Amino acid sequence: MHRISPLAHFTIWLALAAAAICPAQAQDLRNGGKLLLTNGVSTIEGSGGGGLATWSTIAGNATEEGIGASAHGTVIELPDYNWTSYGISVGFFDRVELSYARQNLDTIDIGAALGLGRGYTLNQDVFGAKVRLAGDAVYGDSLMPQIAIGVQHKRSSDDAVVAAVGGASPHGTDFYISATKLFLSHSILANATVRFTKANQNGLLGFGSATDNDHKPQFEGSIAYQFSRRFVVGGEYRTKPDNLAIAREDDWFDLFAAYALTRNVTVTAAYVDLGSIATADNQRGAFLSLQAAF
Amino acid sequence: MFSLIIALALSAAQDIAAAPEAEADPAAAEAAPVPKEPERDPVTGELPVDPYEMSNANAGAGSFSGTGMRDAFHGQDGIRRIVNDMVDRSVADPRISEIFVAHDLVRLRRTLFEQFCYILNAGCDYSGRDMANSHKDLGLQVDDLNVLVEHLQAAMAAETISFAAQNRFLSKLAPMKRDVVTR
Numbered sequence: 001m002h003r004i005s006p007l008a009h010f011t012i013w014l015a016l017a018a019a020a021i022c023p024a025q026a027q028d029l030r031n032g033g034k035l036l037l038t039n040g041v042s043t044i045e046g047s048g049g050g051g052l053a054t055w056s057t058i059a060g061n062a063t064e065e066g067i068g069a070s071a072h073g074t075v076i077e078l079p080d081y082n083w084t085s086y087g088i089s090v091g092f093f094d095r096v097e098l099s100y101a102r103q104n105l106d107t108i109d110i111g112a113a114l115g116l117g118r119g120y121t122l123n124q125d126v127f128g129a130k131v132r133l134a135g136d137a138v139y140g141d142s143l144m145p146q147i148a149i150g151v152q153h154k155r156s157s158d159d160a161v162v163a164a165v166g167g168a169s170p171h172g173t174d175f176y177i178s179a180t181k182l183f184l185s186h187s188i189l190a191n192a193t194v195r196f197t198k199a200n201q202n203g204l205l206g207f208g209s210a211t212d213n214d215h216k217p218q219f220e221g222s223i224a225y226q227f228s229r230r231f232v233v234g235g236e237y238r239t240k241p242d243n244l245a246i247a248r249e250d251d252w253f254d255l256f257a258a259y260a261l262t263r264n265v266t267v268t269a270a271y272v273d274l275g276s277i278a279t280a281d282n283q284r285g286a287f288l289s290l291q292a293a294f
Numbered sequence: 295m296f297s298l299i300i301a302l303a304l305s306a307a308q309d310i311a312a313a314p315e316a317e318a319d320p321a322a323a324e325a326a327p328v329p330k331e332p333e334r335d336p337v338t339g340e341l342p343v344d345p346y347e348m349s350n351a352n353a354g355a356g357s358f359s360g361t362g363m364r365d366a367f368h369g370q371d372g373i374r375r376i377v378n379d380m381v382d383r384s385v386a387d388p389r390i391s392e393i394f395v396a397h398d399l400v401r402l403r404r405t406l407f408e409q410f411c412y413i414l415n416a417g418c419d420y421s422g423r424d425m426a427n428s429h430k431d432l433g434l435q436v437d438d439l440n441v442l443v444e445h446l447q448a449a450m451a452a453e454t455i456s457f458a459a460q461n462r463f464l465s466k467l468a469p470m471k472r473d474v475v476t477r
Contacts, residue, residue, distance in 0.1 A: 030435065030437045033435075033436065033437030033440050033441070034440065035440050035443060035444065036444075063435075063436040063437055063440065064435075064436055065435050065436060065437050066437075094436075136471070138468060139436075139439075139468045139469070139471035139472075140468065140469060140471060140472065141469060142465055142468065142469060183465075184461045184462070184464045184465035184468055185461070185462050185465035186461075187457065187458050187461045226457070226461065227457065228457050229447060229457075
């Protein structure tokens with residue numbers, strides 16, 4: 001596995017999943033049938049959701065009648081860092097989602113301060129899988145949410161940095177359960193996710209530490225108001241572990257607006273507060289993400 | 295919403311499908327009595343349907359209380375415009391138009407209007423079939439339902455219904471999916 005490139009890894013992943021899922025579907029595929037915006041957007045980890053928080057929605061525009069996909073790119077401008085991430089995800093029959101994302105954190109001057117060199121960039125690959133277990137985010141019982149479980153396997157490319165900051169491992173796997181519902185009677189979308197993780201700064205600083213190396217439950221919440229079929233405004237909160245002795249880690253928070261330019265293209269802009277990252281406090285800035293979905 | 299459509303249409307479709315088999319054998323047709331085409335009611339313009347028990351419970355959702363939603367939808371006139379616009383958009387949409395081919399659109403427009411009017415508490419009773427019976431033979435998929443919902447949204451937007459009121463109304467229709475989508 002270590003010798004295989006991330007994309008090859010993902011392709012194998014996809015092929016296996018497709019082989020497992022497709023024979024059950026004898027009917028003709030119908031793609032692109034979801035209602036506008038009900039596929040959500042892409043998180044920084046590549047899964048379908050909000051911007052920072054993962055939801056139970058399945059990526060892509062296909063319903064249970066088809067196969068959909070999305071691709072996204074995200075930039076976050078912070079006082080001391082620049083974040084870029086991009087990825088693709090595929091949704092099978094509104095049931096299973098497979099995703100891949102690449103995260104890059106440019107440390108700019110902090111890299112020099114930490115002895116890594118100015119502009120040193122931390123990189124990570126995130127492989128995700130999600131299964132919708134029950135419920136429907138839009139239809140059905142008005143109080144029954146869409147519920148999904150998922151896994152994200154993360155592989156930092158910076159083993160030496162992870163070891164230097166005290167991370168126990170450059171690889172880690174998160175598990176989560178998520179519930180999402182659009183409460184039509186109030187035009188409000190709400191999401192709650194519990195993630196079991198030991199990631200340090202999402203995994204960019206590795207996983208766990210010598211003293212703290214257990215998966216712990218963390219919470220991701222989103223709430224949004226739907227102003228129109230195309231326009232949603234909301235906020236998110238995400239708690240995180242604080243495993244490393246050398247630097248404090250804070251919870252994340254954002255206020256976002258998402259607009260569906262077309263049936264296929266959604267732009268999301270947000271104000272994000274990522275707290276303290278590797279000794280640099282008050283990392284608040286602008287988040288911009290573009291998603292194409294089919 | 296969808297369900298009504300279908301229910302109405304269904305009953306009409308059954309009658310139409312049963313009727314014209316006479317052409318197959320002209321000789322036999324002469325000897326045997328020719329099955330009659332169902333005739334539209336001279337007053338309502340609707341095709342006959344098999345009898346069923348009428349009840350507002352068939353509407354698949356209860357009424358809103360108060361007059362807020364009735365007013366938000368511009369009363370019965372507004373509801374009628376929305377229903378007609380939604381049906382017009384749907385029958386013209388190649389993605390779902392086939393569903394309506396054998397349907398009695400006169401009855402469909404009436405029963406849909408009654409259902410919307412009843413749910414919006416705008417002073418109507420619903421006289422159509424229930425959602426499960428009206429959709430059971432249509433073989434609808436989620437994609438069909440979503441297309442219909444988008445036409446309803448477009449019709450409500452054309453009637454300048456506020457988005458919050460649109461969603462409030464849709465919240466009454468959303469649970470009907472389980473009776474409407476059958477495959």
